[in-house]
Amino acid sequence: MRIRHCRCLALLCLFVVCCLIPARAADENTTPATAPTTEEATPDAEGRKPEASEAAAEEEAAVRQIKASLDFYAGVSNMEGQRQFRDGFWAGYGLGYPSVDNLSWDSGTGSSAFISLGLGDYKGQFITEHQPVEAWWKMPVGKTDLTIGKFWVPFGLYEWEGETKWGVLMEREIGKYNLAASVNYNDILHNANAYFRASRSWGENLTLGVSFAGGKGLSYGTVHDRGVGLDLTAAWRGFQLTSEYTVLQHHSDQRFQFGFARVSYENLGKWKPFVSRHTWHDKADELGNFHSTTAGIGYQLTPHLGLEAAYAHTPNKGIWWLQTHLTWEKVLRQRKIAGK
Numbered sequence: 001m002r003i004r005h006c007r008c009l010a011l012l013c014l015f016v017v018c019c020l021i022p023a024r025a026a027d028e029n030t031t032p033a034t035a036p037t038t039e040e041a042t043p044d045a046e047g048r049k050p051e052a053s054e055a056a057a058e059e060e061a062a063v064r065q066i067k068a069s070l071d072f073y074a075g076v077s078n079m080e081g082q083r084q085f086r087d088g089f090w091a092g093y094g095l096g097y098p099s100v101d102n103l104s105w106d107s108g109t110g111s112s113a114f115i116s117l118g119l120g121d122y123k124g125q126f127i128t129e130h131q132p133v134e135a136w137w138k139m140p141v142g143k144t145d146l147t148i149g150k151f152w153v154p155f156g157l158y159e160w161e162g163e164t165k166w167g168v169l170m171e172r173e174i175g176k177y178n179l180a181a182s183v184n185y186n187d188i189l190h191n192a193n194a195y196f197r198a199s200r201s202w203g204e205n206l207t208l209g210v211s212f213a214g215g216k217g218l219s220y221g222t223v224h225d226r227g228v229g230l231d232l233t234a235a236w237r238g239f240q241l242t243s244e245y246t247v248l249q250h251h252s253d254q255r256f257q258f259g260f261a262r263v264s265y266e267n268l269g270k271w272k273p274f275v276s277r278h279t280w281h282d283k284a285d286e287l288g289n290f291h292s293t294t295a296g297i298g299y300q301l302t303p304h305l306g307l308e309a310a311y312a313h314t315p316n317k318g319i320w321w322l323q324t325h326l327t328w329e330k331v332l333r334q335r336k337i338a339g340k
Contacts, residue, residue, distance in 0.1 A: 065334035075323025086120030092312025188221030238267030
């Protein structure tokens with residue numbers, strides 16, 4: 001019954017996204033019954049309307065390229081077993097951000113491919129991920145992006161549910177709304193999981209999101225088989241807030257709750273101080289119980305190299321860490337495309 005519930009939720013998520021495609025296409029194909037403005041009707045020096053000129057410029061600017069990139073963490077801490085590490089430190093709990101080496105391909109016409117390999121231990125909060133970290137192919141299907149392969153599942157802000165799984169993902173942007181739905185294979189329990197996230201933005205300063213998930217083992221292979229999450233990103237006068245609340249459940253006596261909030265200040269040039277709070281509790285006794293309050297500061301040494309120092313108050317003891325974050329990108333090969 002649980003597997004059937006997961007399949008139904010997966011089909012429902014994909015049905016919602018698919019239903020939005022023709023509705024949006026119909027709106028875009030509707031011509032308003034108003035006279036064109038002078039700017040719209042005036043051709044350029046070559047006799048083309050501005051819209052045509054812009055479209056031609058986009059075609060001329062299309063570039064097919066292969067690109068390599070690096071996202072690498074390294075540091076030291078006072079935590080047992082993590083005195084030295086090669087992945088990003090997280091919340092005073094352990095490693096949570098993988099160091100990866102990436103290779104990407106962009107067709108210049110909408111399709112792309114991406115592969116990412118872990119360089120460190122790449123141990124998430126509770127399981128060791130298998131290589132590759134990501135490996136996917138993306139293509140446009142009308143106004144929808146279809147991704148096939150291994151990718152980060154669409155749930156929340158990845159502060160808790162940060163896993164990559166093999167599957168199919170559909171993404172769609174409709175005005176200020178973003179929708180994402182996926183069906184994924186759970187290689188721990190060998191069943192299906194389904195994920196869905198919808199978000200709405202108000203300019204660049206506020207975004208709200210809601211997520212749903214179904215299928216046993218949807219988060220790190222535990223007994224939980226359904227979940228819901230709410231997330232918020234907001235900015236005000238240099239302050240940046242990100243927060244998330246997640247509930248996972250199997251039975252009412254096996255509920256898992258996670259809460260997170262982080263405030264950083266962005267208007268100090270190369271310096272970025274922050275404070276954050278993480279807390280979770282699992283009645284199923286699979287994901288454990290933990291809470292931490294963290295204060296830290298980041299400094300951008302160069303455009304590609306950052307440094308972070310932080311201290312977290314946890315139930316066991318105070319945890320400190322110092323880590324570097326290196327990012328690098330290089331175009332290996334590119335070729336202009338005559339037109340799309």
